[in-house]
Amino acid sequence: MIVSPVVLAIAHRVLPLFDASPRLQPPSSPHVRWDALHFLAIADAGYKYENQWAFLPGVPFLINLLRFQSNPYIWPIVLLAVAADSARILYCLTRLHFPASPAIARLVVLLSLFPSSPATLYLAPYAEPFFTCLSYRGMFYAAQHHWIRATLCFVLATFFRSNGVLLAGYLVWGLVVQPFIDRKQLSFFKMAYSIVLSACVAAPFIYHNYKAYRLFCNTPNKPQWCYRIPPSIYTHVQATYWDVGFLRYWTPAQIPNFVIAAPPLVLLIAFSVQHIKTYFLGFRTRFNGVKENDREENLFATPSITPYLIHSLAMCITFIFFSHTQIVLRLAAALPALYWAVGWLFVRRSPWAKIWIWWSVLWGLISLGLWTAFLPPA
Numbered sequence: 162m163i164v165s166p167v168v169l170a171i172a173h174r175v176l177p178l179f180d181a182s183p184r185l186q187p188p189s190s191p192h193v194r195w196d197a198l199h200f201l202a203i204a205d206a207g208y209k210y211e212n213q214w215a216f217l218p219g220v221p222f223l224i225n226l227l228r229f230q231s232n233p234y235i236w237p238i239v240l241l242a243v244a245a246d247s248a249r250i251l252y253c254l255t256r257l258h259f260p261a262s263p264a265i266a267r268l269v270v271l272l273s274l275f276p277s278s279p280a281t282l283y284l285a286p287y288a289e290p291f292f293t294c295l296s297y298r299g300m301f302y303a304a305q306h307h308w309i310r311a312t313l314c315f316v317l318a319t320f321f322r323s324n325g326v327l328l329a330g331y332l333v334w335g336l337v338v339q340p341f342i343d344r345k346q347l348s349f350f351k352m353a354y355s356i357v358l359s360a361c362v363a364a365p366f367i368y369h370n371y372k373a374y375r376l377f378c379n380t381p382n383k384p385q386w387c388y389r390i391p392p393s394i395y396t397h398v399q400a401t402y403w404d405v406g407f408l409r410y411w412t413p414a415q416i417p418n419f420v421i422a423a424p425p426l427v428l429l430i431a432f433s434v435q436h437i438k439t440y441f442l443g444f445r446t447r448f449n450g451v452k453e454n455d456r457e458e459n460l461f462a463t464p465s466i467t468p469y470l471i472h473s474l475a476m477c478i479t480f481i482f483f484s485h486t487q488i489v490l491r492l493a494a495a496l497p498a499l500y501w502a503v504g505w506l507f508v509r510r511s512p513w514a515k516i517w518i519w520w521s522v523l524w525g526l527i528s529l530g531l532w533t534a535f536l537p538p539a
Contacts, residue, residue, distance in 0.1 A: 165279040166237070168526055172533040179535045190233060191533045192285045200224060200286055211384075212402040214373050214394045217365065219321035220288050229286060240283055243290045248273060250297040254497055257304050258465050265460065268507060269500040275521040277425060277490040280532040288321040293495040295321070296328060300497065303331040304465065312358045319365040323395060324479075324492070326366050327472060329359035334468040342464075370395055405484050418487040418538055422480065424520055425493040429477050432502035433470035436462065461505045466498070473498040487538035490528070 173191035193201065196216065203213050204221035227235050248270050255266040281287040299314030311332060319325030336355040341347060373394035378387035386397035399405035410418075439462050473496050480489045493499045506514035531537070 165283050165525075165529060168529045169280065169284060169533060172530045176530060176534040192233075192236070192280075194280075194285065194532055194535050196288075197286045200288075201230070205230070208373075208376075211377075211394070212398055214369070215398045215403065217288070217320055217323060217369055219291060219317075220286060222320075223291070224286055236286060237284070240290050243294050244283055247290070247294040247297055250294070250301055251497060251500070254297060254301045254304065255501070257301065258463060259460055262460055265504050265508075268504050269497075272500045272503050272521075273494070275518070275525060276494045277521065277524055278494070278528060279525050280529055281491050282494055285532075287491075289491050289494065292318050292321040292325065296325070296495045297497065299328055300331055300469070303335055306335060308332060308336070308354070308358060312361050315362040316365060319362055322492075323366050324476070326363045327475060329362040330472060330475075331468055332358045332362070334471075338468075366395070403485065407483055410484070410486055415486070418485070421524075421538055422486045422489045424517070424524075425489050425499055426477055426480060426486075428502045428506075428517070429473045429493070429496065429499055432461075432498060432505055433474045433477075435505075436466065436470050460508065461501065466501065469496070469498045469501075472496065490538060 169191050199213055199216050200220040201224060202209070203216060203218070204224035208214055223239075224230070227239060229236050251273055252266050252270045255269045256263065259265045276282045278289070281289045282293070283290070295314045295318035299311045299318060302308075302311035302314060315325060315328040315332070318328060333355045336351045336358075337347065340351070370391075370393045374387065374392055377384055377394065378392060384397075386392060386394060389397075400409075404410070476492065476496065477489070480486050480492075503514065503517050506517060528538075
């Protein structure tokens with residue numbers, strides 16, 4: 162976290178821009194690249210072009226609120242506070258699920274300080290820092306059965322990213338799925354309550370599309386997406402301008418992006434499948450009478466983390482088959498399961514644990530240089 166601004170500043174002086182677009186949008190700084198250009202344009206003039214509707218209003222709202230254009234120095238302070246709060250909540254969340262091992266919580270927080278996209282998480286006007294912090298908070302409240310607080314955090318997270326809608330799954334899991342697994346009598350009230358709260362989480366995304374519908378679809382020459390069911394400008398823009406869709410990214414030109422995205426994807430999938438195989442499907446070995454190393458590893462077989470791993474698997478499937486695969490480098494930070502998975506490697510004394518650390522550090526430095534030069538992956 163501390164090294165990232167220094168590396169970015171050095172790279173900004175040394176590396177030339179691959180594309181001059183960042184110079185067209187003031188303020189010109191190494192923090193303004195890729196999606197940040199769209200966020201600043203929306204904050205300045207609103208949703209002026211159709212392709213801008215791929216971005217939800219959370220970041221433009223904060224840019225105007227914090228006056229980023231005239232006082233860009235306040236943004237790093239805000240991001241530092243958000244990063245510190247994210248680390249604190251991640252620690253509390255880990256302690257909640259692994260109460261027998263405070264060392265695991267400390268390890269997880271240390272691991273989170275080496276994200277695979279430090280520029281977007283610590284430096285740039287991006288959605289990821291706020292989405293990550295709000296996701297952690299909502300997960301923490303949901304784990305404590307504070308449903309209203311969790312819903313509020315998830316609603317705010319959805320103002321920043323559309324995949325915040327999936328966070329409603331934690332509410333459904335706690336109110337409906339977990340009682341069903343525990344063979345408790347399902348309450349009609351709780352089922353209805355989970356539906357209402359889930360609708361609240363989806364509301365920012367629905368409203369974003371509704372605003373676009375009123376703007377574009379109340380004219381004689383309606384665009385084609387207005388006739389679709391549902392008439393979502395978000396899915397239209399993603400498919401039209403970013404070529405998002407099932408297997409659309411599976412082309413030879415994108416092989417490097419798949420390779421770059423492989424470490425977090427493989428780790429998340431391996432950890433999730435291992436957990437489901439050893440606990441959720443009933444193949445868990447008995448805790449008593451096993452070796453000490455196995456006992457430590459069994460810490461990660463706690464059933465309370467199952468919804469996190471189902472969420473991670475759903476996101477991995479989306480990354481691999483439906484979206485730009487390399488965005489996992491940005492969004493993996495919002496999945497606590499990633500850092501629990503690395504902790505799992507350390508507990509198993511796997512050589513892959515050290516490999517992960519080396520990869521995180523080296524790729525983090527390389528990504529800062531690529532970001533500064535306005536080179537992919539974004």
